[in-house]
Amino acid sequence: MRLFEYQAKDLFKQYALPVPRSIRADDVNAVLEAFLKLNHPVALKAQVLAGGRGKAGGIAIVDDEDAAVHEARRIFGLTIGGERPSSILVEEAYPHDVELYLSVSLDRGDRAFVTIAATAGGVDVESLTGKVIRRVPLDGIDEAFAKEVATLLKLPPDQAPQYVKILLSLERLAREKECELAEINPLAVGKDGTLMPLDAKVIIDDSALFRHPEFARLHPEDEFEGEASRQGFAFVRLGGDIAVVGNGAGLVLSTLDLVGDAGGNPACFLDLGGGAQQERIEAALRLVNRLPGVDRILINIYGGITRTTDVAVGISTVLGEGAVRPIFARISGAEEDEARKILSGTSVKLFKTAPDAVNAVVKGT
Amino acid sequence: MVVQNMTGKYGRLHTKLMLDYGTNVAAGAAPGKEGQSVEGVPVYNSVAEAVEKSGAKASVCFVPAEFTLAAGADALNAGVKLLVIITEHVPIRDTLRLVQLAESRGASIIGPNCPGLIVPSRKVKLGIMPAPSYAPGNVALFSRSGTLMYEIAGQLTSNGFGQSVALGMGGDPINGTTSIECLDFAEKDDETKAVVVVGEIGGDAEERLARHIAKSGFKKPIVAYIAGRHAPKEKKMGHAGAIIYGDYGTADSKIRALTGAGVKVALTPTQVPVLLRESLG
Numbered sequence: 001m002r003l004f005e006y007q008a009k010d011l012f013k014q015y016a017l018p019v020p021r022s023i024r025a026d027d028v029n030a031v032l033e034a035f036l037k038l039n040h041p042v043a044l045k046a047q048v049l050a051g052g053r054g055k056a057g058g059i060a061i062v063d064d065e066d067a068a069v070h071e072a073r074r075i076f077g078l079t080i081g082g083e084r085p086s087s088i089l090v091e092e093a094y095p096h097d098v099e100l101y102l103s104v105s106l107d108r109g110d111r112a113f114v115t116i117a118a119t120a121g122g123v124d125v126e127s128l129t130g131k132v133i134r135r136v137p138l139d140g141i142d143e144a145f146a147k148e149v150a151t152l153l154k155l156p157p158d159q160a161p162q163y164v165k166i167l168l169s170l171e172r173l174a175r176e177k178e179c180e181l182a183e184i185n186p187l188a189v190g191k192d193g194t195l196m197p198l199d200a201k202v203i204i205d206d207s208a209l210f211r212h213p214e215f216a217r218l219h220p221e222d223e224f225e226g227e228a229s230r231q232g233f234a235f236v237r238l239g240g241d242i243a244v245v246g247n248g249a250g251l252v253l254s255t256l257d258l259v260g261d262a263g264g265n266p267a268c269f270l271d272l273g274g275g276a277q278q279e280r281i282e283a284a285l286r287l288v289n290r291l292p293g294v295d296r297i298l299i300n301i302y303g304g305i306t307r308t309t310d311v312a313v314g315i316s317t318v319l320g321e322g323a324v325r326p327i328f329a330r331i332s333g334a335e336e337d338e339a340r341k342i343l344s345g346t347s348v349k350l351f352k353t354a355p356d357a358v359n360a361v362v363k364g365t
Numbered sequence: 366m367v368v369q370n371m372t373g374k375y376g377r378l379h380t381k382l383m384l385d386y387g388t389n390v391a392a393g394a395a396p397g398k399e400g401q402s403v404e405g406v407p408v409y410n411s412v413a414e415a416v417e418k419s420g421a422k423a424s425v426c427f428v429p430a431e432f433t434l435a436a437g438a439d440a441l442n443a444g445v446k447l448l449v450i451i452t453e454h455v456p457i458r459d460t461l462r463l464v465q466l467a468e469s470r471g472a473s474i475i476g477p478n479c480p481g482l483i484v485p486s487r488k489v490k491l492g493i494m495p496a497p498s499y500a501p502g503n504v505a506l507f508s509r510s511g512t513l514m515y516e517i518a519g520q521l522t523s524n525g526f527g528q529s530v531a532l533g534m535g536g537d538p539i540n541g542t543t544s545i546e547c548l549d550f551a552e553k554d555d556e557t558k559a560v561v562v563v564g565e566i567g568g569d570a571e572e573r574l575a576r577h578i579a580k581s582g583f584k585k586p587i588v589a590y591i592a593g594r595h596a597p598k599e600k601k602m603g604h605a606g607a608i609i610y611g612d613y614g615t616a617d618s619k620i621r622a623l624t625g626a627g628v629k630v631a632l633t634p635t636q637v638p639v640l641l642r643e644s645l646g
Contacts, residue, residue, distance in 0.1 A: 002599075049599075050599065051598075051599060051610075051611060081599070106457060106538060106539075108538045108539065108568040108569065108570070108606070109568070109569050109570065109573050111461060111464055111539050112461070113461075124611065126611070126612070126613065138458060138461055138462060138465070175458075178456060178457070178458055180457065180538075205456055205457045205458070206454075206601070206605065207430065207454045207455060207456045207457060207537075207605060208456035208457070208458070210430075210431060211431075211456075234601075234602075234603035236597070236600050236601075236602060238597065246512075247512060248510065248511060248512020248513070248515075248603075249510060249512070249536060249602060249603020249604045249607065250508070250509070250510020250511065250512050250513035250514075250536070250563070250565060250592050250603075250604070251510070251512035251513055251516060252602075252603060253510070253513075253565060253566075253592040253593050253596060253602050253603065253607065254510075254513055254516075254590075254592040254633075254634060256593075256595050256596065256602075257592060257593065257594045257595050257632075257633070258633060259595070260594065260595030261594075261595070261632070261633075266595075269602055269603070271603045274493075274511075302512055302515055302516050302519070303495070304493075304494065304495030304498070304512075304515050305378070305493065305495065332519075333495070334495075334497065353635065354634070354635075355633065355635060
């Protein structure tokens with residue numbers, strides 16, 4: 001789960017990490033009020049979860065009321081990575097010349113958490129040079145570890161002790177809150193040598209959320225994601241017109257690829273999960289049938305534990321309830337002949353192979 | 366082997382299916398359920414007891430995610446040398462602790478969030494994969510996705526390419542057994558004449574595998590399939606490990622890396638047996 005910048009900075013405050021003074025604003029008026037309360041200039045920062053905020057014009061530095069209002073209006077109207085800013089963080093600008101980089105992140109290949117530190121921040125971590133990378137023990141780091149990192153970065157004596165404190169706090173945050181990533185980019189060095197995190201990026205391990213109730217309901221959920229979550233489906237909205245449903249994340253992902261290759265536009269990725277019983281296929285069909293933009297449904301079932309006859313009965317039950325978008329299905333596995341019999345006479349178009357089903361649904365025939 | 370949480374819904378179902386396949390399920394563990402039996406297999410309160418009474422060295426774990434660390438640690442501390450974790454949604458830090466513990470005990474973990482391991486020629490199924498999709502043969506199949514593994518196993522089997530072994534590495538960001546370890550096994554295994562690797566977006570396991578193939582000079586033919594060429598960025602596509610961050614973890618990156626290492630990469634599951642046939646001449 002990714003946190004908004006303002007949420008990540010709230011977390012930073014809990015861990016005694018310095019952050020610039022700021023006020024979060026939900027609309028243009030609130031931005032103006034915030035501007036009047038803070039020292040100028042301020043940065044207006046779109047609060048979005050998507051990346052690429054800077055490039056999309058989601059950050060503006062303003063020094064007077066008119067500019068604040070103008071830029072706030074513009075930023076609230078932006079769509080960044082398909083997302084509208086939920087709010088704007090109005091933050092005091094921090095004059096600085098030097099930007100550092102610091103993060104604690106999961107290195108999947110090494111199967112360990114690492115700290116990554118560099119003396120040139122503000123750009124993508126992949127393009128940083130002169131990175132100091134150190135494995136972080138699961139039980140945490142000590143002052144000696146943090147001092148070594150500061151030394152390797154060749155930080156001047158007035159900055160090193162601050163850096164050590166920041167690294168120790170960031171690592172503790174990452175460990176206690178079970179972050180996949182806790183990143184400060186850039187970590188600014190002020191004119192007076194004071195270090196200040198200017199941006200904060202935190203991603204919490206979703207699988208650990210059950211033991212972090214403090215993060216429950218942090219993001220407003222759309223009704224379809226909420227419904228999918230309650231049913232135990234993995235669900236991603238995609239914006240096209242062909243709903244893609246299957247039993248297994250890899251299988252559904254592979255089906256998305258087939259649809260894309262054939263020139264189709266998926267409306268969603270929906271994984272029924274293992275052992276998809278009749279009720280689950282029914283719930284999934286009812287959900288995608290209501291999803292705005294959907295005009296065809298593609299179902300790909302490879303039966304193993306999933307009983308194909310259960311799937312067939314579930315589909316025909318929902319068809320019996322009323323208008324359903326046209327269904328194109330590939331159902332393969334034990335009892336598939338019986339499943340076929342159950343669906344014959346319904347409007348479902350059945351195919352033996354996934355490529356055949358995909359070609360048909362994309363053509364709409 | 367033993368089954369942990371044998372009396373739960375999936376533990377029961379798959380104990381039966383593993384027995385049906387021919388696997389020696391010797392005992393089960395489920396706290397508070399001592400004295401019960403599932404399909405005639407005795408259940409004990411702890412995995413330590415189950416291991417002691419049965420002499421088992423392997424365990425298939427169906428314990429829910431909140432308790433998987435404790436259950437896995439119990440198994441490893443009781444002397445289990447092969448721990449197959451079927452469970453999904455295990456916290457990353459818990460998995461990392463189990464990986465460390467396994468290393469310190471000279472044990473192996475397969476998973477988490479995986480269908481397990483099957484060796485068709487020996488009728489050994491440590492997991493939940495559908496038996497009819499598999500047949501004995503000479504192709505080693507390694508996959509991050511469970512259902513894609515079944516689909517591709519089915520394709521291989523119906524095209525005359527049986528499997529020496531099929532192993533599900535799992536859909537999580539951390540795999541107890543990595544694709545590199547799988548490849549090293551395939552290298553040494555005389556029954557394996559070719560390898561099929563099924564990957565997906567997220568992380569850099571396939572890129573690492575490609576470097577390893579180039580460095581180790583792996584000689585047997587390898588065919589790969591990578592899911593997620595049309596996946597959006599920054600969205601978790603079902604599996605915890607299937608997420609692209611910026612340019613990191615894209616299907617394109619994996620396909621390029623593997624192709625560069627001499628691997629034939631299929632664009633669809635049905636293309637896998639075609640490329641395999643080409644490779645084997």
